[in-house]
Amino acid sequence: xxKIINDPSTVVADALSGLAAAHPExxxxxxxxxxxxxxxAPVSGKVAVISGGGSGHEPLHGGLVGHGMxxxxxxxxxxxxxxxxxxxxxxxxxxxxxxxxxxxKNYTGDVLNFETAAELAAxxxxxxxxxxIDDDVAVADxxxxxxxxxxxGTLLLEKLVGAAAQRGxxxxxxxxxxxxxxxxxxxxxxxxxxPTVPHVGEPxxxxxxxxMEIGIGIHGxxxxxxxxxxxxxxxxxxxLDAVVSDLPFERGDRVILFTxxxxxxxxxxxxxxxxxxxxxxxxxxxxxxxxxxxxxxxxLEMQGMSLTLLRVDDQMLELWDEPVCTPALRxxx
Amino acid sequence: xxKIINDPSTVVADALSGLAAAHPExxxxxxxxxxxxxxxAPVSGKVAVISGGGSGHEPLHGGLVGHGMxxxxxxxxxxxxxxxxxxxxxxxxxxxxxxxxxxxKNYTGDVLNFETAAELAAxxxxxxxxxxIDDDVAVADxxxxxxxxxxxGTLLLEKLVGAAAQRGxxxxxxxxxxxxxxxxxxxxxxxxxxPTVPHVGEPxxxxxxxxMEIGIGIHGxxxxxxxxxxxxxxxxxxxLDAVVSDLPFERGDRVILFTxxxxxxxxxxxxxxxxxxxxxxxxxxxxxxxxxxxxxxxxLEMQGMSLTLLRVDDQMLELWDEPVCTPALRxxx
Numbered sequence: 001x002x003k004i005i006n007d008p009s010t011v012v013a014d015a016l017s018g019l020a021a022a023h024p025e026x027x028x029x030x031x032x033x034x035x036x037x038x039x040x041a042p043v044s045g046k047v048a049v050i051s052g053g054g055s056g057h058e059p060l061h062g063g064l065v066g067h068g069m070x071x072x073x074x075x076x077x078x079x080x081x082x083x084x085x086x087x088x089x090x091x092x093x094x095x096x097x098x099x100x101x102x103x104x105k106n107y108t109g110d111v112l113n114f115e116t117a118a119e120l121a122a123x124x125x126x127x128x129x130x131x132x133i134d135d136d137v138a139v140a141d142x143x144x145x146x147x148x149x150x151x152x153g154t155l156l157l158e159k160l161v162g163a164a165a166q167r168g169x170x171x172x173x174x175x176x177x178x179x180x181x182x183x184x185x186x187x188x189x190x191x192x193x194x195p196t197v198p199h200v201g202e203p204x205x206x207x208x209x210x211x212m213e214i215g216i217g218i219h220g221x222x223x224x225x226x227x228x229x230x231x232x233x234x235x236x237x238x239x240l241d242a243v244v245s246d247l248p249f250e251r252g253d254r255v256i257l258f259t260x261x262x263x264x265x266x267x268x269x270x271x272x273x274x275x276x277x278x279x280x281x282x283x284x285x286x287x288x289x290x291x292x293x294x295x296x297x298x299x300l301e302m303q304g305m306s307l308t309l310l311r312v313d314d315q316m317l318e319l320w321d322e323p324v325c326t327p328a329l330r331x332x333x
Numbered sequence: 334x335x336k337i338i339n340d341p342s343t344v345v346a347d348a349l350s351g352l353a354a355a356h357p358e359x360x361x362x363x364x365x366x367x368x369x370x371x372x373x374a375p376v377s378g379k380v381a382v383i384s385g386g387g388s389g390h391e392p393l394h395g396g397l398v399g400h401g402m403x404x405x406x407x408x409x410x411x412x413x414x415x416x417x418x419x420x421x422x423x424x425x426x427x428x429x430x431x432x433x434x435x436x437x438k439n440y441t442g443d444v445l446n447f448e449t450a451a452e453l454a455a456x457x458x459x460x461x462x463x464x465x466i467d468d469d470v471a472v473a474d475x476x477x478x479x480x481x482x483x484x485x486g487t488l489l490l491e492k493l494v495g496a497a498a499q500r501g502x503x504x505x506x507x508x509x510x511x512x513x514x515x516x517x518x519x520x521x522x523x524x525x526x527x528p529t530v531p532h533v534g535e536p537x538x539x540x541x542x543x544x545m546e547i548g549i550g551i552h553g554x555x556x557x558x559x560x561x562x563x564x565x566x567x568x569x570x571x572x573l574d575a576v577v578s579d580l581p582f583e584r585g586d587r588v589i590l591f592t593x594x595x596x597x598x599x600x601x602x603x604x605x606x607x608x609x610x611x612x613x614x615x616x617x618x619x620x621x622x623x624x625x626x627x628x629x630x631x632x633l634e635m636q637g638m639s640l641t642l643l644r645v646d647d648q649m650l651e652l653w654d655e656p657v658c659t660p661a662l663r664x665x666x
Contacts, residue, residue: 002525002542004602004638006564014565015601018608022592022626058600078601192335209335231339232347259355264597266633267391268348268411269337275351293355293660295628300599301636305337327626331663 001201008198012055012075019062023327026066030093033086036062036073041094047165047174048072048094051103051158052087053110054079056197056300057218059328060155066326067333069162071100078197078300079219081109087117091126099127099171101178103157105150106134127171131178133157135187135308137246138215138223149217152260152297152308153185159329163322177319181310186249188242189306190223190235191216191262195299214238218262218299232269236276239307244284249309251285256292256320258308263298265305270294273305290320296328334534341531345388345408352395356660359399363426366419369395369406374427380498380507381405381427384436384491385420386443387412389530389633390551392661393488399659400666402495404433411530411633412552414442420450424459432460432504434511436490438483439467460504464511466490468520468641470579471548471556482550485593485630485641486518492662496655510652514643519582521575522639523556523568524549524595528632547571551595551632565602569609572640577617582642584618589625589653591641596631598638603627606638623653629661 005011013031020029020036028037042048051061052074061073072090074082091100100121104114114130121128134145135153142149161178169177191213194203204220207213212235215223230238249255259274261267274293281288289312297306312320323332338344346364353362353369361370375381384394385407394406405423407415424433433454437447447463454461467478468486475482494511502510524546527536537553540546545568548556563571582588592607594600607626614621622645630639645653656665 002545002562002636004525004565004568004598004606006566006605011601011605014608015605018604018606018611018626021608021611022604022624056599056601058604063600192337212335229335232337233339235337263599264634264636265337266389266596266631267396268344268389268633271351271355271391272339272344272348273337273351275347275354278351278354291355293351298599300601301597303335303597303634325664331658332666333664 001196003198005198011198012077016075026325026327030089033083033089034075035086035090035093036065036075037093038065038071041071042096044096045098046096047098047169047171048091048096048100049103049162049165050090050094050100052082053105054081057298060297063328064158064326068166068322068324069158069326069329078199081107081113084113084116084120087114088120091121091128095126101161101171101174102128102130103161103178104130104132105154106132106147107144107149108146129171129175131175131182133182135185137186137188137242142217143221144219151189151218152187152258152306153310155296156185156256156258156308156310157181159324160316160319163319167322184311185308186243186246187306187308188239189216189262189304190214190239191302191304193264193303194220195302216304218297220299220302232273232276236273237280240277240280243307243309249286249311254287254289254312256290256310256312257281257288258292260297260306260308261295262302262304262306263295264301264303270305277307289317334529336531338531344531345410349408359658359660363422366416366422367408368419368423368426369398369408370426371398371404374404375429377429378431379429380431380502380504381424381429381433382436382495382498383423383427383433385415386438387414390631393630396661397491397659401499401655401657402491402659402662411532414440414446417446417449417453420447421453424450424454424461428459434494434504434507435461435463436494436511437463437465438487439465439480440477440482441479462504462508464508464515466515468518470519470521470575475550476554477552484522484551485520485591485639486643488629489518489589489591489641489643490514492657493649493652496652500655517644518641519576519579520639520641521572522549522595522637523547523572524635524637526597526636527553528635549637551630553632553635565606565609569606570613573610573613576640576642582619582644587620587622587645589623589643589645590614590621591625593630593639593641594628595635595637595639596628597634597636603638610640622650
């Protein structure tokens with residue numbers, strides 16, 4: 001295993017120390033239980049928007065804490081759900097009196113632990129709601145999931161709900177928006193190589209030199225099929241067709257297109273793939289209103305990519321354009 | 334070779350198409366000769382700040398084109414210098430009547446081709462100056478270089494000079510600032526794995542499973558030594574000591590610290606390394622005023638990192654904080 005780490009058992013805590021040192025003006029880190037909290041939290045009268053999940057998907061979620069996005073993130077061990085006490089601490093530290101909305105990726109452990117935390121917070125008289133995101137069209141159930149997995153769409157969900165909460169939307173409105181986003185977002189990914197989890201020390205799976213995994217999960221879980229390598233001009237339509245036909249997205253739909261690197265794929269390849277996706281969507285009469293290209297929902301050093309489409313209206317575009325100031329996503333301020 | 338591409342011979346052109354599609358509000362792309370140009374260029378009365386170099390280091394340079402940073406970038410083939418006609422086209426498209434400053438990484442081909450372009454532009458009566466950056470402390474001469482290589486410091490140079498030009502500094506002032514930055518910036522990098530150039534199809538070098546290359550260049554050129562893998566707590570001081578002792582940076586110095594991923598190293602590891610660097614600098618009494626952490630000056634999918642330190646004063650910090658709006662670096666607007 002080749003990694004820039006010390007002890008695999010402290011890798012998340014060590015990385016969180018670095019995150020705190022790098023962005024003192026945006027966030028603070030509490031180590032035990034581990035929570036990344038917006039620097040100015042709690043914001044009085046504002047709905048707290050909280051997410052979390054296993055580490056190894058950075059910048060998701062800790063790198064998305066800040067003005068206009070997440071109030072707190074709960075980082076579990078690598079590829080492991082955060083514990084209820086982490087989520088409970090996040091609620092306690094960000095509760096500004098307007099309740100909290102938990103944005104939860106659909107993995108069995110995550111759903112269970114966020115649910116337990118919501119119950120604990122309710123006992124503390126905080127109004128806590130959860131919305132589960134399951135945007136991955138690749139498989140119906142999977143290694144860690146009953147139902148579909150939550151993947152790239154999570155970032156779009158966090159941005160839009162974070163912006164609404166920042167503008168003063170109440171908990172009902174934030175919850176309703178989150179459900180609308182979940183209803184209108186779909187993703188699919190693929191991998192060329194496997195990630196290596198530090199405390200495991202071996203690649204998560206084996207792929208032959210001429211193989212790729214189509215529909216991969218962000219923990220290296222199997223997708224739809226292993227297929228021979230193919231050119232980007234065949235691969236990108238394959239991913240996009242699966243996404244478009246699922247909702248389905250139709251001629252005249254307005255969308256945000258998110259072309260995501262799984263971590264190890266360089267921008268040179270990612271922009272190349274993005275250009276193909278833009279052309280295919282134009283051919284279908286689907287209108288790309290905004291785009292995001294980069295490594296945002298990753299799987300450690302795994303090479304691969306995913307495409308996410310979110311159907312939007314004017315209100316959602318306004319929320320997308322609202323100022324945001326986090327380590328990984330920053331504009332308008 | 335596992336890559337999301339079509340034909341290796343069109344990979345740069347294909348990626349530039351995607352870049353243009355992704356950021357129509359920030360930049361435009363001309364394909365032959367290849368130039369990435371700020372959307373609102375030429376800006377009348379403003380010094381044009383232009384850089385470029387081989388592709389494969391994204392987001393450097395095309396992802397740094399926009400308000401407050403580069404007016405144009407000239408992307409060569411992967412790891413290959415841009416041609417003089419690319420640079421000449423960049424000058425022609427961005428010349429707002431106040432001259433142009435070329436920021437050139439110190440590689441033999443780059444220096445030669447930018448020089449030729451400057452002569453061509455001078456013949457067109459445009460006042461063109463060049464500043465060469467050679468911030469890599471690892472080796473005195475190298476595979477592609479007489480003298481030191483230009484690496485991570487290039488990004489800091491582009492940000493500060495870009496901000497000065499945006500604020501209305503004239504060509505003399507921009508040139509003087511660029512030289513000050515070059516005088517005060519030092520970097521060193523390392524690699525755990527090799528990149529694969531698309532038109533070569535094989536990794537650029539071989540490293541054993543227990544080896545790393547210390548002082549690597551951003552094209553995979555050899556550095557100071559191959560060493561056995563070591564923990565981050567040994568590796569980071571090794572890089573930082575080389576950087577600090579070179580200038581040297583001294584107790585009381587104020588700096589920008591740039592912790593850069595070579596591409597394939599995940600943020601989890603990069604933030605971990607950044608945290609160590611912050612602690613070491615605090616121990617030495619060197620004051621980190623600003624920081625940047627991420628994959629900005631990369632070598633395709635190479636795993637590894639570099640550390641860059643720039644000595645700053647109040648004026649340089651002001652320039653760092655000035656608004657910037659590019660695909661990869663964006664704040665204040």
